[in-house]
Amino acid sequence: MASEGPISPAEDKVREESPDELRRSKEAFISHWGEMGSSWGVPRSMAEIHALLFIEGRPLCADEIMDRLQVSRGNVSTTLRQLADWGIVTRVRLRGDRKDHFQAEQDVWTLLSLIVRARKRRELEPLLAALDDASSIAREDVASAADPRAAKEHLARLESMQDALKRLDRLSDRFIGRGGKGLDVAVRLLTSLL
Amino acid sequence: MASEGPISPAEDKVREESPDELRRSKEAFISHWGEMGSSWGVPRSMAEIHALLFIEGRPLCADEIMDRLQVSRGNVSTTLRQLADWGIVTRVRLRGDRKDHFQAEQDVWTLLSLIVRARKRRELEPLLAALDDASSIAREDVASAADPRAAKEHLARLESMQDALKRLDRLSDRFIGRGGKGLDVAVRLLTSLL
DNA sequence: GCGAACTTTCAGAAGATTCTGAAAGTTCGC
DNA sequence: GCGAACTTTCAGAATCTTCTGAAAGTTCGC
Numbered sequence: 166m167a168s169e170g171p172i173s174p175a176e177d178k179v180r181e182e183s184p185d186e187l188r189r190s191k192e193a194f195i196s197h198w199g200e201m202g203s204s205w206g207v208p209r210s211m212a213e214i215h216a217l218l219f220i221e222g223r224p225l226c227a228d229e230i231m232d233r234l235q236v237s238r239g240n241v242s243t244t245l246r247q248l249a250d251w252g253i254v255t256r257v258r259l260r261g262d263r264k265d266h267f268q269a270e271q272d273v274w275t276l277l278s279l280i281v282r283a284r285k286r287r288e289l290e291p292l293l294a295a296l297d298d299a300s301s302i303a304r305e306d307v308a309s310a311a312d313p314r315a316a317k318e319h320l321a322r323l324e325s326m327q328d329a330l331k332r333l334d335r336l337s338d339r340f341i342g343r344g345g346k347g348l349d350v351a352v353r354l355l356t357s358l359l
Numbered sequence: 360m361a362s363e364g365p366i367s368p369a370e371d372k373v374r375e376e377s378p379d380e381l382r383r384s385k386e387a388f389i390s391h392w393g394e395m396g397s398s399w400g401v402p403r404s405m406a407e408i409h410a411l412l413f414i415e416g417r418p419l420c421a422d423e424i425m426d427r428l429q430v431s432r433g434n435v436s437t438t439l440r441q442l443a444d445w446g447i448v449t450r451v452r453l454r455g456d457r458k459d460h461f462q463a464e465q466d467v468w469t470l471l472s473l474i475v476r477a478r479k480r481r482e483l484e485p486l487l488a489a490l491d492d493a494s495s496i497a498r499e500d501v502a503s504a505a506d507p508r509a510a511k512e513h514l515a516r517l518e519s520m521q522d523a524l525k526r527l528d529r530l531s532d533r534f535i536g537r538g539g540k541g542l543d544v545a546v547r548l549l550t551s552l553l
Numbered sequence: 554g555c556g557a558a559c560t561t562t563c564a565g566a567a568g569a570t571t572c573t574g575a576a577a578g579t580t581c582g583c
Numbered sequence: 584g585c586g587a588a589c590t591t592t593c594a595g596a597a598t599c600t601t602c603t604g605a606a607a608g609t610t611c612g613c
Binding site: 186187190191193194197198200201203204205206219220222271272273274277287288289291292295296298299302303306309310312315316318319322323325326328329332333335336339349351352353354355356358 | 380381384385387388391392394395397398399400413414416465466467468471481482483485486489490492493496497500503504506509510512513516517519520522523526527529530533543545546547548549550552
């Protein structure tokens with residue numbers, strides 16, 4: 166292509182690829198996803214970078230992300246690493262290009278599973294560990310306490326919280342365990358049962 | 360010093376009520392709950408105030424919360440209002456006391472349902488509305504687009520995200536709908552099925 | 554209607570998080 | 584081993600969120 170005409174800046178690469186409406190729609194998706202992320206404690210630019218990769222569907226390199234979202238190279242690099250750690254973005258090498266490219270998981274249920282898994286590890290599990298400690302200390306304390314009644318009630322509260330969270334934890338292990346479609350299956354199942 | 364004076368600061372009010380171990384255990388719970396909250400986008404002090412009310416189990420007034428957590432009156436007031444909006448804390452009037460008192464929901468499954476409900480309203484639903492708009496625009500665009508192939512793929516991506524989120528939305532309606540124990544039931548059900 | 558008791562509001566301060574960009578690091582072909 | 588292409592790191596800047604506290608608002612008994 167670009168065969169003979171010397172350099173006709175805009176037209177020669179007749180970029181049907183972004184006919185404005187499409188571009189606007191992508192941008193809307195990116196903003197909303199970023200918005201949602203930020204209310205769930207995910208840095209806005211992280212959510213946006215993910216949204217861009219998801220909605221483009223093809224592997225993009227750092228420079229393209231910087232251009233499209235107007236964020237710094239450092240930010241892009243750090244964020245892509247984190248997204249890769251979560252497993253929702255993968256590094257892809259394109260033949261003939263030394264740049265790293267990145268591609269987002271395209272299956273939505275797999276995506277959601279991976280997100281759940283990552284957050285569970287980082288946030289739910291440490292809390293459960295702490296509750297375990299807290300309640301075993303409280304359990305010992307029931308015997309020796311000056312006010313055993315109060316100690317017992319306290320223990321009961323801790324344990325009810327612990328039980329519920331443990332149950333959710335075990336449940337999510339099964340949903341997201343091997344496969345990836347676990348969540349999808351579970352949701353369909355429940356929808357039909359309830 | 361101050362050994363024989365009429366005021367013997369600590370000992371005279373032999374407070375069995377907080378035998379140190381109990382107090383420490385409560386404080387540990389409060390910190391961890393606060394920690395978790397803050398990684399899920401809930402202000403730390405909001406999560407802590409809730410944790411305090413939950414773990415005490417009895418109605419507390421603003422002053423007691425301020426003392427225990429060392430936060431300002433303004434913060435306590437604002438936060439209690441929000442917790443009440445979420446429905447996980449209720450305002451209680453105690454006979455003979457003009458102060459408002461606040462009490463946290465004690466049933467953990469009800470608590471979790473209420474949290475899910477609140478966040479769904481504030482965050483999931485607006486996103487769904489936006490996706491609806493985005494995909495109907497994209498749908499119209501498929502006809503007129505310069506590159507219908509690209510437009511179709513884009514629409515497919517939007518819709519797959521929309522479908523999954525809608526399904527979760529409907530599902531959570533049922534879980535949390537009337538009752539409060541919906542979540543509990545669903546979790547037990549799934550645990551036995553999967 | 555007045556004052557005391559209590560609560561809410563909100564502008565600005567304090568604090569936390571996120572982002573930038575340039576320098577250091579890595580990798581690769583030659 | 585060298586330089587070009589690319590990536591990562593991280594100190595400090597920019598930004599966003601949360602918190603404080605004092606003033607304004609409300610409610611209630613009298």
